[in-house]
Amino acid sequence: MAPLPTWPPALTDAQQADLAFQSATYALANGFTLLPVPPKGERVPDIPTQVIAAPLSLLPTPFPRPAYVQAKSIQRLYNALYARVALDWEFLDGIMEQVAPVDDFQAELWNRWKAIRDEIKVTQPIQLGIFRSDYLLHEHGNYVGDKAHIKQVEFNTIAASFGALSQKASEMHRYLSEQTNYFHAHAQLNNPNAFVDNHSLEEISAGLAEGFNAYGNCDAVVLFVVQEGERNVFDQRALEYQLLKRHQIQVVRLTFAQIAQRGKLDDDKMFWLDNPLGKDALEVAVVYYRAAYTPADYTTSAEWDTRVLLERATAIKCPSMALQLAGAKKVQQVLAAPGVLEDMLLARARPDVGFGAGPGSLGQPDAAALRDTWTGLWPLDSSEQGQKALQLAREHPERFVLKPQREGGGNNIYRENIPPYLAHLEEEDKARPGTAPRREAYILMELIEPPTGLHNLLVRGGEGKPRLADVVSELGVYGVALFGGDVAPVNREAGTLLRTKGRESDEGGVAIGISSIDSPLLV
Incomplete structure (x- = not known):
């Protein structure tokens, strides 16, 4: 396999300016956007009147095709692994007993879950996971024969964001290729097969719809639990629009504080929301968390009480408290210890998630495929x-x-x-x-040491002027898993995300302008 090409290809100032204009107008016209940072001392307005293009790259970033295929192909294995972790209370308890004495947030989540888990196992055993597994290319093992190596950064089990915007980034780069031919600057930019066919928006919304259908009441709603002052609102709203358009499912967006005011459990543990715009209360079928993953989301015990109230309901949670605990970094580290992954997948009997990750049961090659991605x-x-x-x-x-x-x-x-x-x-x-x-x-x-010498033209949200940066790209692969109870299980890969940032920054963060939403150019 050839090494990554010198990037980006040469473009004149006029060509860069044209691409910047084309990408900005495409982003604004297609909801590839964020809310702007409010002026100091002000909050994000309740009714937005301004938007900015999301941070983006003018060109897709070269990424080895074998590595891309590898990351997508093992997502179902990761879905199966973390579903098993969430159902294995003994395993989670053993880990949280180590973490709880030194981490108040994880301790609170674990203790609240322990207090109600026997109840919720009966009330609603079905769990929905919308995951994202994040990888970097590793320079020292980048090319072994014809295989490029990826190494996992982390596995996200809650609020895996940018599924909608990542699809829009892929569509934008394909549009720029068709509209401008990228000025014939590089042959691969005019190769339709080099652009990824990414459907993360459709796949993630379909996963929410599958959870909704498993609940079994077509008159219910999906509840998005969101943070106050959310700037990444359009990524979330695109999922809502897709649910309504393709699946005829309505969404209600509320913060913890709003849920506490409007929500209640009935005697059958169904969760209802008062409807200030109509006389009929709304039954909740699925609770989808785009908040609740950081201590800042729990400013008082009231937020924890609301989280427990939702957990006790018959509504299907995405994720459950157990599945959120499964995403802890300590779980990632324990799984990597000798024999632990193999024990989880292959050895002693464990609660069944209702699916393998391929034909037949999971086997030693599956464990080896996962370990191959670990540092x-x-x-x-x-x-x-x-x-x-x-x-x-x-x-x-x-x-x-x-x-x-x-x-x-x-x-x-x-x-x-x-x-x-x-x-x-x-x-x-x-x-x-x-x-x-x-x-x-x-x-x-x-x-993880990504390959060096790769550059791209990045545009910070709202600025419009591209800057040439020495870049590192992180590939995320989404997954959907529906498991537990008597539900027909679901386990699939659900699209990809590429976030590209300047090498000078260790941390990412699209909303704060460090990373740009990108798409891979397969080479």
């Missing part, structure tokens, strides 16, 4: 492995990233910042005698 992962506890990891983190921090049990980005500690941060945690421990060391709330992960 080094270690605990930071008092075990032999934990002590080895602590030594590595102090002596060779340039090789590692420190990860807490958090979603949403911006929480990791990188490279040379690791030793002083560990020292800071040790100082905090001195004020907490008799408690577990704070470092045990983290895992140590070997850094």
Whole structure:
């Protein structure tokens, strides 16, 4: 397989300006947008009157076709794995017993789930997962024979965003190719087979519809639980429009505070919402969380009470509290330990999710395929492995990233910042005698080293002017899984997302303008 091409191809200033104009107008016309950052001291308006194009790349970014195919092909294996984790209470309890003493957020989620899980196993055993598995190309193992290697960054089980905008990015790049021929700057940009056929918007909305149909009441609604002041609203609204247009399913968007005001359980544990615009209350069939993954979403115990109220309902949760716990970084690290993945997939009997990931049952090649995507992962506890990891983190921090049990980005500690941060945690421990060391709330992960020398023209949201950047691209693969109870199981890959950022930034974040929503150009 040929190496990645020199990128981007040469374009004149006039050609770049034309592409910037074409991409901006396409984005604004097709909902490839965000709400702008409000002026300092103001909040996002209740009725928006302005939008900006989402951060984007003017050209798709080259990505090895074998690596893209590999990432898509193993998504069903990952769906099956994390569905099994969510159903294995003993396994989750064993992990959370280690995490809870040093992580108040995970402890609260785990303890609230434990208090009601026997009830919800009877009330609603069906679970819906909309997942995203994120990967980087690894330079040191990038080409082995004809196979390009990907390494997993993380697996997301809650609020896996940008499914709609990622499809729009793919469509935008194909449009630019058809409209401008990219000025014949590179042959691959005029090759229709190099552009991915991405249907993440349709596939994710279809997954929500499958959960809705499993509930069994066509007069019910899907509840989107959202954050107040959400700027990424159009990514979410596109899913709502798709649900109504293709599946005749209505959506209600509410924050935790609004749900507390309008929602209630009846004696049969069905969840109802008062309807201020009509006389009939609305029955909720599916609860889809685009919030609830960060401590900032739970400012008081009232938000936790609302989360438990929803969990106790007959509505199908996406995700359940168990499935959210399954996405903890500690779970990722424990699964990577010798024999644990194999035990989860192959060895002792575990609760059945109702599907394998291919013909027949899961086997040793499936476990090997997953392990092939993993980099080094270690605990930071008092075990032999934990002590080895602590030594590595102090002596060779340039090789590692420190990860807490958090979603949403911006929480990791990188490279040379690791030793002083560990020292800071040790100082905090001195004020907490008799408690577990704070470092045990983290895992140590070997850094993935993406290929160097790849550039692209990126446009920050609302700016319109492209900037040439040395880039790193992270590929996300969506998955849909419906499992548990008597439901006909669903397990499929559901499209892809490419986020591209300047190499100078370790963290991502589309909404804050660090990453751009991109699409792969397969080479």
